[in-house]
Amino acid sequence: MDIEIIGRLKKICGDDFVVSDLSKIGNYLYDETEEYLKPEACTDVVVVKPKDASEISEIVKYANEILMPVIPRGGGTGLNGAVIPDRPGIILSMERLSKDIEVDGKNLMVIADSGVTLAQLNDELKKTKGLFFPIHPGDEGAQLGGMVAENAGGVSAVKHGIMRNHVKGLEVVLPTGEIVTLGGKLIKNNTGYDLLHMMVGSEGTLGIITKVILKLYAKQNHTGTLLVSFDSRQDASDTVPAILQSGITPLAIEYVEKNVIEEAARHMGLVWPAKEGIVDLMIILEEGTENDLFAKSEAIVEIAEKFNAVDSIIAETAKDQRNILQIRSNVYTAFIEHAIDGMDISVPPASVPYFVRDLDEIAAKYNTTLPCVGHIGDGNIHNFVMKENGEKPSWFEDIRLDIYKAAMKYGGAITAEHGTGKTRKSYMPLQYTAREIEIMKGVKRAFDPNGILNPGTIVDL
Amino acid sequence: MDIEIIGRLKKICGDDFVVSDLSKIGNYLYDETEEYLKPEACTDVVVVKPKDASEISEIVKYANEILMPVIPRGGGTGLNGAVIPDRPGIILSMERLSKDIEVDGKNLMVIADSGVTLAQLNDELKKTKGLFFPIHPGDEGAQLGGMVAENAGGVSAVKHGIMRNHVKGLEVVLPTGEIVTLGGKLIKNNTGYDLLHMMVGSEGTLGIITKVILKLYAKQNHTGTLLVSFDSRQDASDTVPAILQSGITPLAIEYVEKNVIEEAARHMGLVWPAKEGIVDLMIILEEGTENDLFAKSEAIVEIAEKFNAVDSIIAETAKDQRNILQIRSNVYTAFIEHAIDGMDISVPPASVPYFVRDLDEIAAKYNTTLPCVGHIGDGNIHNFVMKENGEKPSWFEDIRLDIYKAAMKYGGAITAEHGTGKTRKSYMPLQYTAREIEIMKGVKRAFDPNGILNPGTIVDL
Incomplete structure (x- = not known):
């Protein structure tokens, strides 16, 4: 340089x-x-x-x-x-913008430097009388500004949505150097076009986030985890809307194929507790009272039985719950070392079993496996493209294209929560028309006329 | 023509x-x-x-x-x-785009022509087993596409947020004529820049919405209304975060000054039931069980008493509840005929008592009154600028400017839910810098290079 x-x-x-x-x-x-x-x-x-x-x-x-x-x-x-x-x-x-973090209990918001990590925020919230921030991607080393820039997701989207839903204000250095405040400690703001929401998910290409204002919530203290097992993917999938329609909104509804989760457990020297069936729903509840927790757990088991659940396990102790969560969290680690891609597709939640069937067919075509886990409550399936004899297979690009095209049949998205960045950019034309991408470039130019901010990410000018 | x-x-x-x-x-x-x-x-x-x-x-x-x-x-x-x-x-x-409306129970979404009215949607949802759509602006004649274009709000933002939170997909005719689909039946979509969220609140200037996909929820069947009265605005205001921090999220928390609400009641030939104090909180709960409703109502009264509430009324019968809601809904009608503007400011929720005190001072300066009601749970205050001897007063522009400037002190917004349109456009420079407005114009140009779509609204090119 x-x-x-x-x-x-x-x-x-x-x-x-x-x-x-x-x-x-x-x-x-x-x-x-x-x-x-x-x-x-x-x-x-x-x-x-x-x-x-x-x-x-x-x-x-x-x-x-x-x-x-x-x-x-x-x-x-x-x-x-x-x-x-x-x-x-x-x-x-942004590592030095990590000092200021101010919890505003009266407005139930936090204002923080963008380099503050999620771990720092959660530590700070422990000092309050039960306020919490609901978004939790895999890694607590994520910075709050980065979580906004990437519109972070995670397992709790069924109940709490995604980062976008909780960002109320931002301080931003525009690509042309001006420092501006978008939104504020405001629940409602309908003045002009919403540049705040344009910034969410813009991956450092439209502005540099220097402060964030995030919404906080009262923590619901009673959590429980259920495993419900099925012999059929369709039954597992049909159970999900039945739970939601009954008025129960779990924190998370995860979809795990038995062979995948058992492999992840073995990898940790643990045992996955649910033995029956071919697929499990892992349902996490987060409720205000112990009574609610029990009542809703039982109601879920009853609903699942109507959809032919073959087994249900309610993990009551903290240790049992932690065990299950650890195995689920370890799927990524267990598979990624044998994989060359951990994909991040979303489809309408009710289309998950059809999409997973497509994955099976595509795997057979390439004589491989496509292990997957996913946030079925929000239609976000993570599948792995595996190595062949420890190497990148020759059909690597072809299989990914087949998988993306399968997702498009259901009106799906190339990336649900990981973002476009540099690695998914070339697939954007599968999801968007040329005119839409042209508009995105125009938006980029409106913010960043010289194209100096994070070029090569999302769109090329 | x-x-x-x-x-x-x-x-x-x-x-x-x-x-x-x-x-x-x-x-x-x-x-x-x-x-x-x-x-x-x-x-x-x-x-x-x-x-x-x-x-x-x-x-x-x-x-x-x-x-x-x-x-x-x-x-x-x-x-x-x-x-x-x-x-x-x-x-x-858009009146003829009002035929198709399809409730998708499995995805808990509805896909509808944009000209379908909120009344039509609610009628359709009555046929389901308890699905509902939470956003309700004042008028059920609003079309769903218009509600997206205006990012409609309403009283239930404390619990359910605003229109933006529930829009998952749109079919849009771009200003250049292409028909595109933004989003879909998707809970998560992180591909590219989010043009869907740019469209929400764009007031018909960036595209013509022809279909909407909205999220549906399981209806909570037990509703109750509380009136809690205070001798001090500050006490009323401080009660709000205490309720939210306790883990109770009411459907709505409304702020009513006694003299305003009593005038609205008189206008209808009714009597406002809460006699004590100078200001009331009207709190609407919407819960899954009758037990929850009672327990939370009582908890709220206890909290309010800690903040010196002088009276609490729990409206249990449907008739009593309707009575209270009707009077509250009538405030607009009661005052607007004597007013020349019903403003729509938002401030941080905890700043409401300070902003209302400012309104008093501004009213005194112009020797008028500035009656207000508002959604205190979300910081959205509607105040009326009154006529003078039945006419538009000479200081009309001055008083509005004073009020907007007062809101800006707290980091507020010119318009919380009504939108910018043509009538609030000239005040945008109070809330945004020149560069932000320039970027908004750039966004407009990216979508609509010839500026043919709803010119004169939000920004002038």
């Missing part, structure tokens, strides 16, 4: 907070994208660690002068390569 | 569905905007009533050729003049 650029950045942020030595920037080049998918990082980059929005504004204004890409980087827990630099540029690490 | 244009439109929609006779278009020129605020409608317009997206696409393509504005019009229940033509153009009435 040009010595003049480094000098100018040091002038803005101080010598200690500009890193260009290749031996020290390794941790800033990649995120958690699967090995086989990630683009190779460009190493002609400089890492800057600004302390606030004002320094970021100066950096961005300078970047516009010299037309140098700026790549905002949060916790690096993303799965789509959005923060992997694919060309020379300035990596803007 | 040019005879050639009328001829071409008749060719697209049929002779019966193109109306240009001035005596017959009167019902298509205005919405429900206050008399003193509405712009004068341009009468050099033609009303077309297309039957589907395909005809709309043809109309829009033609309008691009001749650069003629197109004004999409729903139920005409809006309050901001968005559908009042301020220049020659084609009024596109």
